[in-house]
Amino acid sequence: MKKNIEVLSPAGSYDSFLAAINAGADAIYLGGSAFGARAFSNNFSEEELLRALDVAHIHDKKVYLTVNTLLKNNEMSEQLYSYLKPYYENGLDAVIVQDMGVLNFVKEYFPQLHIHASTQMSTTGALGAKLLKELGASRIVTARELNIGEIKDIDNNVDIEIEGFVHGALCYCYSGQCLMSSLIGGRSGNRGRCAQPCRLPYDVIKNDSVIGNDNEKYVLSPKDMCSLSILPQVIDAGVDSLKIEGRMKSSEYTAGVVSMYRKYVDKYLENGSNKYKVSDADMNTLKDLYNRGGFTNGYYVDETGKSMISLTRPNHQGTKALEVISNNKGCINCRVLEDLDGGDVFEIGNDFAYTNKYKVSKNDKIILNVPHKYDLKNGDIIYRTKNNALMDEIKTKYIDTQKKELLEGKLELFIGDPASLSICLLDSNGKVRASATTREDIIEPAMKQPMDIERVKKQLSKTGGTRYTFENLTVHMDDNIFIPIQKLNDLRRNAIEAMEKQLCDSYKRSCESDHSLLIKTNFAKADGYNISKADNNIKINVSLENKGLLDTVLSYKDIEGIYLELSEYQDILELANAVLECKKLEKKVYFIMPHIFRLKAKKYFDDNIKEILELKADGFVIKNLEEIQYFRNYIENIEKTDNNIVINLILDYNVYTFNSLARDEYKKLEMQDKLRILYDTAPIELNEKELKHLNIFDSELVVYGYIPMMISTQCVNKTVGYCDAKKTVIYLKDRKNKKFAIKNNCTYCYNTIYNTSPIYIIDKTSEVLSLAPKKVRIILTYEDKNTAREVIEDAIKAYVMHENVENSLKDFTRGHFLRGVD
Incomplete structure (x- = not known):
């Protein structure tokens, strides 16, 4: 049994931070004024965060700062160092990071700071965990989608701390892989500004018909997670830190969940x-x-489908409070199912709330007057969404109070000697964490009434508004002495201040020197945008997620490379025939790896990698860290028997290279001439100006394609009750009648939800040519042959013939090429 299990609390405000401390959290994760994945919570000012660090350390707790967004070059060069420096110097315990460039930066400039790899890095197994440890992470926050067995596999194979979510909201998409909010409304989840379009209602369309129940439209809205009932299994699997979600929630929520x-x-x-x-x-x-429609244990027990989704409402459902007995034109007579308090709130539907005025006991009757449109029937249940008595109890117990640390003290008052107070703060094992001794004026004999020992103890024990109280206080004194009350107060105050300073100073660090100028200089060199470097000889690649279009693509001699979606092919023989057709026409061939690489995908490649490599493709398109490490491991193992092995990798756009340091960090993963990263793919969320400053001369730029907005282990087909384990395309339709295609990948068990319109920037010929990417990519998913030809011919006209292109597509988007994300 593990002995050091961390209860990790969110804090979206300073009040929530204090509530977490009082409720028993071991550590708190929070966001500062920048770079956090919850930009709209009440994040901490610098003054609040510095104060929080001291308070946490006084109580022997830890603070982790979220820097878990993707950073642009200018943010790395101009802001990140000065932002982190005061927190680093004041004893910040760890940073939580998503961006590989930030990981590199923290290692370089804040070497004593622990790095936790955010769930935004989509770590789904031991391969990714091993790689992140090698790169400097001391802890991984696993993808929420992992089950107990996968957690155990990480724990058994990698010596790294494991942090796992145990309570709170679940994302429908693998964290870090979601572009839905970004592409629909310009608010990027990768930049902390998710607008949660997954919590909106959608129709599900299959074969041009709406499927599913009329009142179950929130098909992308998971229930909240609560793993309290399976906590022993989670801990035994290897989770060291139990993470509670909720930086956008109230202090009462924080305290209530943490205490439980x-x-x-x-x-x-x-x-x-x-x-x-x-x-x-x-x-x-x-x-x-x-709770949203009740709780789910999450993915720890391999649960997917309808039981995990809150189909009828996307927000707090509350608890069962009233049962309808009768309804007389909106006058609702109810039986009370739980004791009620004045101030309790009931909700009917999604738009009517009723506030209770009086205490009512369980099994009593209560009458509500509600609008006639709510056709409540006998036996219907009305839910309470605010339990006022519970909120008051939590407020009294954890919010309107202050946690006290226990002190041991010894006071000496002897005539002719200075008054002396020694105090020490002990940890839970009895080890001294900090101590101090203070002295005051020489003690004199009492002229009138001498001080008695009980009066001295009582006065000295008035620790008042401090964070301490005396557990043991020993007083040694002469019988006939006098000391002013003020001097006793001064002794106590000075001793506590000295001890507290010693304690907080023990966490502090110093930066060897100010690196601000060096950082700016280095990034200025890396920026290096120079129009003279522009190479108009841009090659065209086609990513083919629909094998039915292969012949169409092969008919164009100006296409250099073809990316083949492995899961499109039934077996190695069919794949081999496709490769042969490409090679006959001297096309380069790359295999597209799965979006998500979990144990099922790993087993497939373990069973087939030898045959796949024998097809002599030119490389692999990589979509996650697991796959990079998979090929690194393969090279290490096979090199003993095959010295000629060479594997080439292309980093897809969701292996984020938002800044030049991220790209540099990935290049370090090459293995001499055995494993090479040929190029990365420019981020989808950067605009033209930002791409210029990133310098994409050695990158590929996507100029056309339906972009995946979500990669989910859930299956919409299964959620609405039509799972047949067959590949199919169905659609979501939103309130504006926009349709989003969903492809289910049964080979590797995930769904892909695509944007309603394809990105098209081919007609921005001069702008793309001035960026001078190494290659441009066309992504073909479910286009017909005519559309595929039209797009390919536009690209050839633009990048081979260098002619202006007029876009004839009726439905398209520029993506972020013009607007970018904040």
Whole structure:
């Protein structure tokens, strides 16, 4: 049984931070004024964050700062160092990062700071964990989608801390792989500004007909996660830190959830798994705090489909409070299912709320007057979305209070000697964390009434507004002495201040020198945009996710390379025939790897990699860290028997190279001449100006294609009850009648949701030529042959013949090429 299990709390405000401390959190993750994945929470000012660091360390807690967004070159060169420096110097315990460039930066300039790889890095197995450890991460935050077995596999194979989500909201998409909010409304989840379009209603269209139930439209909105009932299994699997989601939630939510996980972690540590049982009352309390259509254990138990989705509403459902007995034209007579308090709120539908005014006992009756449009029937349940008594209880217990640390003290008051107070702060194991001794004026004999020992103890024990209280206070004194009350207060105050300073100073570090100028200089060199470097000889590649278009693509001699989607082919023989057709026409061939590389995908490649490599393709299009490490491991193992092995990799756009440091970090993963990264793909979310400053001379630029907005382990087909384990395309239709195609990949078990319109920037010929990418890419997914020909011929006209192109597509988007993201 593990002994050091961390309860990790969110804090979206300073009040929530204090609530987490009081409720028993071991560590708190929070965001500052920049670079956090929750840009719209009440993030911490510099003054608040510095104060929070001291308060956390006083209470022997840790603080992790979220720097878990993708950063642009100018942000790296001008802001990141000065942003992190004061927190680093004041003892920040760790940063949570998504961007590989930020990871590189922190290693270089803040070497004593722990780095936690965010769930935004989509770490789905031991391969990614191993790679991140090698690159300097001390902890990984696993993808929420992993099951117990996959967590165990990481724990068994990689010596790295594992942090896993145990409670709160779930994303429909693999974190870090979502572009839905970005492409629909310009608010990027990778920049902390997700607008949560997944919480909106959608029709599901199959064969031109709407499928699913009329009242179940929130098909992309997962229920909230609560793994309290399976906590022993999660811990035994290897999770070291139990992460609670909720930086956008209230202080009451933070305190209530943290206190519950603190309670049950302690129970587990004391009694083990055999006596572990969560009470119905405690589960109901958690539901009162927040739930979407009930709870799910998440993916730890391999749960997907309808039972995991909150199909009827996307927000807090509350708990069962009233049962309808009768409805007389909107006068609703109800039986009370739980004790009610004044201030409790009931919700009917998604747009009517009723506030209760009085206390009502369970099984009593209550009458509500509601609009006639709500056709409530006998037996219908009305939910309470605010439990006022619970909120008041939490507020009293955890918010309107202050956690106290226990001190041991010794006071000496002897005539002719200075008054002396020694105090020490002990940790849970009895080890001294900090101590101090202060002295005041010489003690004199009492002229009138001497001080008695009880009065001295009582006065000295008034620790008041401090974060301390005396557990043991020993007083040694002469009988006939006098000391002013003010001097006792001064002794206590000075001793506590000295001890606190010693404690906080023990966490502090110093930067060897100010690197700001060096950083700016280095990035200025890396920027290096120079129109004279522009190479008009741009090659055209086609990424082919629809094998039915292969013959069409092959008919164009100006296409240099073809990317083949491996899962499109039934077996190696069919794939080999496709490669042969490409090679006959002297095309370069690259295999597209899966978006997600979990154990199922790994097994497929373990079984088939030898045959795949024997096809002599020119390389692989890589979509995640797992795949990079898979080929690195393969090289290490096969090199003993085959010295001629060479594997070439192309980094796809979702292996993010938002800044030049990220690109440099990936290049370090090459293995001499055995494993080579040929080029990266320019980020979809950067605009033309930003791409210029990134310098994409050695990159590929996507100029056409339906871009995947979400990669999900969920299956919409399964959610609406039509899963047949066959590849198919269905559609989501939003409130504006826009349709989004969904392809289910049953080979590797994930869904891909595509943007409603393809990106098209081929007609921006001069702009693209001035960027001078090494290559441009056309992505073909479910286009017909005429559209495929039209797009390819536009690209040839633009990049081979250098002629102006007039776009004839009726439906397209410029993506972020013009606007970018904030």
